[in-house]
Structures are given as C-alpha cells and as structure tokens.
Amino acid sequence: MKLSIYNTFRIVLLAGMLLCAGHFRSAAQQYAVKVQVQLLQPVSPQLANLYSGTQPRMIITLLNIDLQKPSLSVRLRLTIKGGNAMLRNKDYGYYPGIQLDAGVPLRLTLDDLAPYFQISNLDATGISPSQLLENSRLPDGYYTFCIEVVEVNSGQVISASALGCSSPVWISTSQPPLLNLPLKGGGIAYREPLNLTFNWTPRHMSSANAAFQTEYEFTLSELWDTTIPPEAAFLNTAPLYQTITPATTLLYGPAQPQLIPGKRYAWRVKAKAKMGIDEYDVFLNNGYSEIYTFILQEDCQPPQQVLATVEKNVVTVSWLPQPKMSEYIVEYRESKDDAEWFNVKTSEDHVAIYDAIPGRSYEYRVGGYCVAETKTMGDLHGFKMPAKDSSVNKNCGLLPDIKLANQTAIKELKNGDQIMAGDFPVRLMTVSGAGTFQGTGYVMIPFLSDAKIKVKFNNITVNTNRQLLTGLILTTFDSLETQVVKAGDVIQAVKDLGSVVIDLAHLSIDADYILVKEMADEIRKIAEDELPQELKDKAIKAADKLENSKKEYDEAKKEYENATTPEEKAAAKDKMDKAKETFEEAKKEVDAIEKEKAKVVDVVTDLMVKAIRNLKKKYDQEKRTATESTLAQTRKELKELITATKKALLNGAEVPADGAISPDAAIIFIDSTSVSGADDSDFSRLSEAYKKAEQEQNKLTAIDIFDRDITNKEYYNLLVQIFRINGAHLVDFINDEKKNNKTEAQIVDELSEKVENLIIELLSK
Structure with a gap:
C-alpha cells in the first residue's frame, strides 16, 4: 500500500514538472511589447510626408504587456521593405527614448517618428545614398513598413518582428500635368471681349495618388525679353496672373488682367496633392508642367469656311481668303494621337495634299501668318481617304503632259515643306538655298504600295504653288540601303545574328508585341541560314x-491593370517580374550564341585559309605559266581557224578591216566553233582546249581572290551559303570530320578539294 502511494506521488510530481516546463517554454515565446502599424493610403513616396504635417499618415501604437516591468525605456527600429529597395535604421543612430507603462497603450506622435526617418539614421540597399539624399523619395513599387521595439538598457528586441508590419502598400511618383491649349508656340487671335481657354490633362488619375485632393496652381507671365529662351524668361519674370483651381480648365476673361495684342506670354501649371491643409510630394519636377508660350496676335482670325474634297487620291483643301494673312499653312496628320504632323504652305486660297494614304482617316487644320514667324491656326477638321482603286496604276510608266502656268519662282523653302515634281509629292527633309535649292527628301510612289523613296536634288527651282519648275530630283534608291520609313512603322531587316544582338540590347519587354515577334522570327531565320545544328x-x-x-x-x-485589390496587383506584378526576367535571360542566351558563333567562325575561317593556301600551292608558278601559255596558244590557233573560215565564206577574199565594210556587205557573225564546211574535228579540238585552258585560268583567278579575301566576313558567309546549297553546312561538315577522328591536315585536304570542285561548278555555270 505504501509502495502504491509512493508511485502515485512520483507520477503527480513528474506531471507537475512537465506542466511547469511547458509553462516556462510558452512564457519564453511571449514578447514584452505589442506593436500595431497602420498606414493611411495613399502613401507619398517622400519620406518626410510620413512624419510631418498636421495629420499622421503612419500610425504606430505600442503596448507594454509585461506586468513584471511596470515601465520600459525603449526605442524603435524601422525597416521599409520593397521589391527593389530596403531601408533600415542604423543601430548606432540617435533615437530619443520612449517610456512605456504596463497596460497603457501609447500612440506615437509625429515628433516621436521623425528621428527614424532621418536619412542619416538609415542604411539603404537597392537605392544609392546620393539618390536618397537628393530627394528622400522611394522608387515606385510595393512596400511594407515594419517596426521592432528595442529595449534601451539591454539592446534586445522585445517585440515580435512578424507582427509589427503594415499591409503592403503601393507607392508611386506621378507625372505632372500635360498642357493642351493654347498650343505651344502658337498664336491666338485677339478678340473683343477676350476669352482664352487654358486646358491641361492630369496624368496621375490611374495611380493611387488620385485619392489625394488635387489642385492646380496656374501661372501666366508676360515675356519682355524675347532674346533668351522662353523658359529662362518665364522663371525670371514676375507672374502677371496666378490662381489655384481644382479644375483642369481655366477661362481667362475680362475679369483677369488685360492682355496686350502683339505681346508674348508663357504659362505653366503646378499640380499639388493635398489632404486637408497638408501638401504631399507625389509629382515629378515638384508637380510643375512644361512651360508653353503663345503670342496674342493683332486681330488675326484663322481662315473660315474650310472645306476638304477628295478626288483621285488627291485632297484639295480650300477656304475663304483672310486679307490680313500673307501666307497660309495647312497642317494634317493621321487621326491618332501619336501621328506626325505634316504641313503645306501656300499664298493661294487652296492647297492640294498628294501623300495621304488610301483607306486612312486624317485630321487637318488651316491657319496662316499675319505676322512673320507667328501663325494662327483654326479648328480641327477631318477627311477620310477612299480605299485604293486597283486600276490606279493603269498608266504606270507614262510621262504626264504637265504645263505650268505659274512661272513665278518661290524664294524660300524650309525643312518639312512639300513640293510637287510632276504627279509625285516630294517631302523635303533637308533644304538650303534661296531661289535655287539643294537638299534631300523623299517621294511617295503610289504604284509601289505608297513606298517612301529617298531623293536628292541640286539647283532646282519651284514656283509659288510649290511645283517643280526646273532641275532634277533623283532617287537615291539602293537595294542595300534602308529607304525612308517612319520610326516604328517598319522593322529593318537585320543581316546577321550580330546585328540582332545589337537590336536586342535596345529592346525592352514593354516594346510592341509585333516588334518582339518579328525579332524572334529573325533569330529563327538566321539560325536556319547561318548556324550549325547545335547552335x-x-x-x-x-x-x-x-x-x-x-x-x-x-x-x-492586363491582369495588373484590371486588378481591384492590392493582393491581385501584387500577384500580377510578380508574374510581370518573372516574365521580364525570362525575357532578359533570352536576350543573354542570344548574345551567348553570337559569341559561340564568333568562335566557330574563327575556327572555320582558319581551316578555310589553310585549305585555300593549300590549293594555291597546288597551282605553283610552273603550272600557272603552263596554263597561261596553253590559253594563249589555243586562243591564237582558234582565232586563225575562224579567220580562215571567214575567208573561205568570202570566196577567198581578204576579211575587211573594221570600218572598211561597204553598206551593201553582208556581215557574218560566227558565234559557234562548229561551222558547216570546216573541219569539225579541228574546231572541236581547239574549242575544247581553249575552254579548258580558260577555265583553268579562271580557277587560278578565283583561288587568288579567295586567298586574298577569305578572312573577310562576306567571303566566309558566301562559302557557308554555297556549301549549304550543295549539301551539309560548312560548320557541320567540319564538326563531323572531327568526330570521325580526322586530323586537321586531312580536313584541310578535303576542304581544298571541295573548294576546287566548287569553283569548277561555279565556272561551268
């Protein structure tokens, strides 16, 4: 009985010890301080905005839950984690102590947080210190803000690191507004009363920064000094008018300071992101837009009753004359935002546009010059070109009968002007001269799918209707030269893998898919044409x-753009980053293949040089002399035989010398060495001997050329292509020979034989 009680006591004691051990282990995992971090979105990329202002954007609450320590003296350790950058507080920085009373939550003030965001107290990775010192701004991306609590006396972390982090937030810097109206450098016609519309486009509405209250500071200045750049003049001139508006359009009317006709003005807009009275730095260039200028012209109204008519692929734009305008200008482009503007100038009340592409829509505007160098433009209009008529080229090749009634020569032409050379519009790219002109341009050829072909001209004259009067405009077409194309319209054909590598170096994953696909197709084509099987x-x-x-x-x-939650955006961003990484890996692989190819080229070229020189040794000087002698002898004998044959055909008379043949004489051309009545065996023998000697001589010439130029890349590529046509790839042939344990000397001998047979085959063709 005593033994049973004793055993029971031992079991209870052991269980109690285990329970105590579990309790102490659990207690060891508890931290003395709980941390709660909350970020109010949107979050400014400027670090100072997190601890300054009247409203905190980062709320940190600390709670001392260690009842055995009624008061703790602590400091914080801030870590900002992003995809490309990380900031972390230094351990040896100056941080004022924070007192935590047990059981009493403490919400930190802006002053409490300020030391932890000082640049001098932060270590940075993924972002250069100079960049951080320059603007204290975080790069765009997702970030997590984490707080750890460190006890001042012991230096130990007394909060759970994983529980002291905020939710991921997206931080980005937005572009400043894009100015629209008035047009940059344009002219505005003065009217009574004067009502000007200033308009701009915000460029932050698709980002999280759109949640800020955005207002715009509009500034207008009169530029007194017109000899310096307008940007410099604007910055050194007191504003004529300045106001703040939440709208993106401002009406400048009689209530604002009066503007003077003939004066030059400049304006810009500054975007400000605000929450209450606090302003946040979320825009590049401090929110300032570009500076636009305009001239308030004297009463210079744009032409009225503008009309465009399309007939036979020619657009005629007409308008009512404006007496105050000395010259008119018609600007036109395809109906898309990024299209390039073209223009045609004239002193008439109409103009013809010849280079509009069939099947496409265009927008245009008509304006003119009341004052030199200052144009006033009218409203936008549009026209659509009809689809191309298949019969449009039925007179291709016929010269039109062009009679120009206007023989008055124009005195000045500028880059970008268009003239007519016959039925062809010529766009001038570079032009110089006065009265007579020289330069370059391009002409659009309708029957070549509206191709733009480079041209050059010298000493031409043009009438005031911009029609060619005298002189020649010559095409500079070269099948090996890229003709004029608009950037992005045509992908230039690359010649080899090396040039593809150069193009790839400038190709980003944000490029158009068609461009990437065409580049990939080009790599496949070059691989098929140039590379051995392994490469x-x-x-x-x-x-x-x-x-x-x-x-x-x-x-x-697309997933990222359509995402509605931060988690979805983060997942899509990860996919984008992985795809971008794979894209860059592929570019590096192509680069590595080009380097491998370069090594192969060196090996193959070395063997080919040895093969050619081995072949050249076969045709030593003695054999060369014999070949030349045989060729000369057979040529002489064949010529004598042909002369004798001609004499026989002329009944024994001497063959007349050149120029002594009478008008009535019958001229006999002997273009064959087989002539009826002659000794066929002699002709056949001499003809065969001559051809053989000539082939040997040509073979020697080809060998000498190869020997001289085989190290050139063009000859290497020529041989590679010829060998591919005649069988295996040259590199594959050499690799196969090496796999068959052939020595270099044996490979060189076989290559010499192949080159000789190749030359014979080419000469026989």
Whole structure:
C-alpha cells in the first residue's frame, strides 16, 4: 500500500514538472511589447510626408504587456521593405527614448517618428545614398513598413518582428500635368471681349495618388525679353496672373488682367496633392508642367469656311481668303494621337495634299501668318481617304503632259515643306538655298504600295504653288540601303545574328508585341541560314523563350491593370517580374550564341585559309605559266581557224578591216566553233582546249581572290551559303570530320578539294 502511494506521488510530481516546463517554454515565446502599424493610403513616396504635417499618415501604437516591468525605456527600429529597395535604421543612430507603462497603450506622435526617418539614421540597399539624399523619395513599387521595439538598457528586441508590419502598400511618383491649349508656340487671335481657354490633362488619375485632393496652381507671365529662351524668361519674370483651381480648365476673361495684342506670354501649371491643409510630394519636377508660350496676335482670325474634297487620291483643301494673312499653312496628320504632323504652305486660297494614304482617316487644320514667324491656326477638321482603286496604276510608266502656268519662282523653302515634281509629292527633309535649292527628301510612289523613296536634288527651282519648275530630283534608291520609313512603322531587316544582338540590347519587354515577334522570327531565320545544328537549336529555343515571355508579360500586365485589390496587383506584378526576367535571360542566351558563333567562325575561317593556301600551292608558278601559255596558244590557233573560215565564206577574199565594210556587205557573225564546211574535228579540238585552258585560268583567278579575301566576313558567309546549297553546312561538315577522328591536315585536304570542285561548278555555270 505504501509502495502504491509512493508511485502515485512520483507520477503527480513528474506531471507537475512537465506542466511547469511547458509553462516556462510558452512564457519564453511571449514578447514584452505589442506593436500595431497602420498606414493611411495613399502613401507619398517622400519620406518626410510620413512624419510631418498636421495629420499622421503612419500610425504606430505600442503596448507594454509585461506586468513584471511596470515601465520600459525603449526605442524603435524601422525597416521599409520593397521589391527593389530596403531601408533600415542604423543601430548606432540617435533615437530619443520612449517610456512605456504596463497596460497603457501609447500612440506615437509625429515628433516621436521623425528621428527614424532621418536619412542619416538609415542604411539603404537597392537605392544609392546620393539618390536618397537628393530627394528622400522611394522608387515606385510595393512596400511594407515594419517596426521592432528595442529595449534601451539591454539592446534586445522585445517585440515580435512578424507582427509589427503594415499591409503592403503601393507607392508611386506621378507625372505632372500635360498642357493642351493654347498650343505651344502658337498664336491666338485677339478678340473683343477676350476669352482664352487654358486646358491641361492630369496624368496621375490611374495611380493611387488620385485619392489625394488635387489642385492646380496656374501661372501666366508676360515675356519682355524675347532674346533668351522662353523658359529662362518665364522663371525670371514676375507672374502677371496666378490662381489655384481644382479644375483642369481655366477661362481667362475680362475679369483677369488685360492682355496686350502683339505681346508674348508663357504659362505653366503646378499640380499639388493635398489632404486637408497638408501638401504631399507625389509629382515629378515638384508637380510643375512644361512651360508653353503663345503670342496674342493683332486681330488675326484663322481662315473660315474650310472645306476638304477628295478626288483621285488627291485632297484639295480650300477656304475663304483672310486679307490680313500673307501666307497660309495647312497642317494634317493621321487621326491618332501619336501621328506626325505634316504641313503645306501656300499664298493661294487652296492647297492640294498628294501623300495621304488610301483607306486612312486624317485630321487637318488651316491657319496662316499675319505676322512673320507667328501663325494662327483654326479648328480641327477631318477627311477620310477612299480605299485604293486597283486600276490606279493603269498608266504606270507614262510621262504626264504637265504645263505650268505659274512661272513665278518661290524664294524660300524650309525643312518639312512639300513640293510637287510632276504627279509625285516630294517631302523635303533637308533644304538650303534661296531661289535655287539643294537638299534631300523623299517621294511617295503610289504604284509601289505608297513606298517612301529617298531623293536628292541640286539647283532646282519651284514656283509659288510649290511645283517643280526646273532641275532634277533623283532617287537615291539602293537595294542595300534602308529607304525612308517612319520610326516604328517598319522593322529593318537585320543581316546577321550580330546585328540582332545589337537590336536586342535596345529592346525592352514593354516594346510592341509585333516588334518582339518579328525579332524572334529573325533569330529563327538566321539560325536556319547561318548556324550549325547545335547552335541553331539553341537559337530557336531562345527565340521561343523571347516571344513567349513577352506574351506572358502582356497577359500579366492586363491582369495588373484590371486588378481591384492590392493582393491581385501584387500577384500580377510578380508574374510581370518573372516574365521580364525570362525575357532578359533570352536576350543573354542570344548574345551567348553570337559569341559561340564568333568562335566557330574563327575556327572555320582558319581551316578555310589553310585549305585555300593549300590549293594555291597546288597551282605553283610552273603550272600557272603552263596554263597561261596553253590559253594563249589555243586562243591564237582558234582565232586563225575562224579567220580562215571567214575567208573561205568570202570566196577567198581578204576579211575587211573594221570600218572598211561597204553598206551593201553582208556581215557574218560566227558565234559557234562548229561551222558547216570546216573541219569539225579541228574546231572541236581547239574549242575544247581553249575552254579548258580558260577555265583553268579562271580557277587560278578565283583561288587568288579567295586567298586574298577569305578572312573577310562576306567571303566566309558566301562559302557557308554555297556549301549549304550543295549539301551539309560548312560548320557541320567540319564538326563531323572531327568526330570521325580526322586530323586537321586531312580536313584541310578535303576542304581544298571541295573548294576546287566548287569553283569548277561555279565556272561551268
């Protein structure tokens, strides 16, 4: 009985010890301080905005839950984690102590937080210290703000690191507004009463910064000094009018300071992001837009009753004359925002546009000059070109009968002007001269799918209707030269993998998918044409990776744009980053393949040089002399035989010398060495001997050319292509020979034989 009680006591004691151990272990995992971090969105990329102002944007609450320590003296450790950058408080910085009473939550003030955001107290990775010192601004991306509590006396962390972090927040810097009206450098016609409309486009509405209350500071100045750049004059001139508005349009009317006709004015807009009375730095360039200028002209109204008519692919724009205008200008472009503006100038009340592309829509405006160098433009209008008529080229090749009634020569032409050379519009790219002109341009050829062909001209004259009077405009077309194309319209054909690598270096994943696909297709084509099998497989794989990663990136980008929660945006951003990483890997793989190809070229070229020189040794000086002698002898004998044959055909008379043949004489051309009546065996023998000697001589010439130029890349590529046509790739042939344990000397001998046979085959063709 005593033994049973004793055993029971031991079991209870052991259980109690285990419970105590579990209690102490659990207690060891508890921290003395709880931390709660809350960020109020949107969050400014400027660090100072998190601890300054009247309203805190970062709320931190600390709670001392260690009842055994009724008062704790602590400091914080701030860590800002982003995808590309991280900031962390230094351990040896100066941080005022914070007193925490047990059980009493403490919400930190802006003054409490300020030391932790000082640049001198932060270590940065992923962002240069100079960049951080310059503007104290975080790069765009997702960030998490974490707070750890450190006891001042012991230096130990007494809060849970994982529980002291905010939710991920998106931080970005937005572009300043884009100015629209009045147009930059334009002229505004003075009217009574004067009502000017200033308009701009905000460029932050698609970002989180749109949640701020945005207002705009509008500034207008009169520029007195017109000899310096308008931007400098604006910054050194007191504002004529300045106001703040929440709208993106401002009406400047009679209630504002009066503007003077003939004066030059400049204006800009500053975007401000605000919450209450606090202003936040979320815009580049401190929110300042570009500076635009305009001239308030004397009463210079744009032309009225503007009309465009389209007939036979020619657009005629007409208008009512404006007596105050000395010259008119018609500006036109395709109906899309990024299209390039073209213009035609005239002193008449109409103008013809010849280079509009069939099937496309255009917008245009008509204006003119009341004062030199200052144009006033009217409203935008539009026209649509009809689809191309298949019969439009039925008179291709016929010269039109052009009679110009206007023989008055124009005195001045400028870059970008358009003139007519016959039925062809010529756009001047560079032009110089006065009265007679020289320069370059391009002409659009309708029957070549409206191709733009480079031209040059010298000493031409043009009438006031901008029609060619005298002189020649010559095309500079070269099949090896890229003709005039608008940037982005045509992908230039690349010649080899090296040039593809150069193009890839400037290609980003944000480029248009068509551009990436065409680049990938070019890599596949070059791999098929230029590379041996092993490198070809690698190149095709890299091209597939390049194209597929672009597809994945575009799909992820759409997901990101359509995401409605931070989590969805973060997931889409990860996909975009992975696709971008794969894209860059593919570019590096293509670069590596080009380097491998360069090594192969060196090896193959070295072997080919040895093969050619080995072949040249075969044709030593003695053999060369014999070949030349045989060629000369057979040529002489064949010529004598042909002369004798001609004499026989002329009944024994001497063959007349050149120029002594009478008008009635019958001229006999002997273009064959087989002539009826002659000894066929002699002709056949001499003809065969002559051809053989000539072929040997040509073979020697070809060998000498190869020997001289085989190290040139063009000859290497020529041989590679010829060998591919006649069988295996040259590199594959050499690799196969090496795999068969052939020595270099044996490979050189076989290459010499192949080159000789190749030359014979080419000469026989």
